Amino acid sequence: MGCDVSERGARSKTQLVADRRELHRLAEPGWCEVFTASKVVKVLQESGWQVRCGADVISRDARMGLPPQRTLDFFLNRALDHGADPVTAEKLRDGFTGVVGTLNGGAAGPVIAFRFDLDANNGGEATSRDHRPVREGFSSIHEGFHHNCGHDGHTSMGLGLARTLARIRHELAGEIRLIFQPAEEGLRGAKAMVAAGVLDGVDYFVGCHLGVQALSVGEVITGYKDILGSIKLDVNFTGKSAHAAISPHDGRNAVLAACVAAQNLMAIPRHGDGDTRVNVGRISGGDSRNTVPSSADLSIELRADNADTLQFLRDTAARVVAGAALMHEVTSRSDLVGESRAASSDPELAKIVHEAAREVPQVKAIRDCVEFRGSDDAAEMMRAVQGRGGKAVYFGIGTELSAIHHNPRFDFNEDALPIGLEILERLTCLLGAPGSGARPRN
Structure with missing residues (x-):
């Protein structure tokens, strides 16, 4: 293998679980991960990594879907209350919560980047005693925010990888970059880090x-x-308020327009040239039961496995929204708040993941080339690297779930964490072995 990652067992798992549970308890949504990112900075610095964070790794103008300033301020203050370093927090505040650690090996070699997402989801966590985080005391203390997609586990493995690689840096060739990305949920963070150049040369x-x-x-x-x-x-949708009984004819009902749009967005036909998904995740509007509502909002997402089909969905959705507005004589406005392209893993790199995984004793089943069936803005980073001649892979670490992803009862089996970490460690050793001569570029 070319390097030693032999430290395993209870000590490794204990640290991974402790990190994961701390992050789970202090769940922070996208662009607000001040405590989480501050913890990452601290671990990287203590382990001897070169660290960049904040505006150095996040392009201000490429950020999408920033929360209101009051939300940014709330999570900044909570991070400070829970011990975040004030100097670091100042660099991360107001939606600059990205971190990149760099480690140079003992010889020339490739640039290898690992990406870990930091953010929790909007949505509350289950509160009953049969939910393990409640029972064992690490459920989210931030009402309305919950790590219900496993990003706390991803960050925990990233911190574990940082500690291991720092110990064996002189056994590695090339440069290692650990990218800790904010705002994956909603597909908002990757583009801002790509635009800041953190994938250059990978x-x-x-x-x-x-x-x-x-x-x-x-x-x-x-x-x-x-x-x-x-x-x-x-x-x-913006309409006109009026008394619902005395002058309903003077009103322009924005909620009805939103309802018509929601129904017809969900009715967009499948496309014969690709796999598609449409979802209306939120609808809100109106002021009172006896007032024609003058404003209504929809949060929607469109997904497809290729650019042409995704553009078809976007064009069709625009016509649906415009048609609903016309029907009810209201105006409409659509704002892009997140975006990522489709991507697939390079088979050549997936084979090296296979090689790393089969050396891990706890791995019992290995599957190759599986459809993801969802979206992740790691795809933007993959495409950035692939577009410059590099190789990219996005692989899956198995775990039982207490409930499906994005569910209030979501939790995962923490026995998966040391397995995932060992695969990452072994993969680094395979890619960064001195004298291997491995280069993906033409």
């Missing part, structure tokens, strides 16, 4: 995810294909 890109299509501990998917491209839109 030869190999590696992303991973707990669960999804790998649903038992010891199962590994070596490379997902057909990660769906997606567009996230916030739609507003």
Whole structure:
């Protein structure tokens, strides 16, 4: 293998679980991950990594879907209350919560980038005692926000990888970059880091995810294909208020327009040239039961496995929104708040993941070339690397789930964490072995 990653067992798992549970308890949504990112900075610095963060790794103008300033301020203050370093927090505040650690090996070699997502989801966590985080005391203390997609586990593995690679840096060739990305949910963060140049010069890109299509501990998917491209839109309808009984004819009902739009967005036909998804995730509007509502909002997403089909969805959705507005004599506005292209893993790199996984004793089943069936803005980073001649892979780490992703009862089996970490470690050693001569570029 070329380097030693032999430290395993209870000590490794204990640290991974402790990190994961701390992050789960202090769940932070996209662009607000001040405590999480501050913890990452601290671990990287203590382990001897070169660290960049904040505006150095996030392009201000490429950010999408920033929360209101009051939300940004709330999570900044909570991070400080929970011990975040004030100097670091100042660099991360107001939606600059990205971190990149760099480690140079003992010889020349490729640039290898690993990406880990930081953010929790909007949505509350289950509160009953039969939910393990409640029972064992690490459920989210931030009401309305919950790590219900496993990103706390991803960050925990990223911190574990940072600690291991720092110990064996002189046994590696090339440069290692650990990319800790904010705002994956809603597909908002990757583009801003790509635009800041954090993927420049990367030869190999590696992303991973707990669960999804790998649903038992010891199962590994070596490379997902057909990660769906997606567009996230916030739609507003603006009409005219009026008394619902005395002068309803003077009103222009924005909620009805939103309802018509929602029904017809969900009725967009499937496309024969690709796999498609449409979802209306939120609808809100109105002021009182006896007033014609003058404003209504929709949060929608479109997904497809290729650019042409995704554009078809976008064009069709625009016509649906415009038609609903015309029908009810209101105006409409659509804002792009998240976006990522479709991508697939490179088979050559997936084979190296396979090689790393089969050396891990706890791995019991390995599957190659599986459809992801969802979206992840790691795809933007994959495409950035692939577009410059590099190779990219996005692989799956198996775990049982207490409930499906994005569910209030979501939790995962923490036995998956040391398995995922060992695969990442072994993959680094394979890609960064001195004298291997491995280069993906032509």
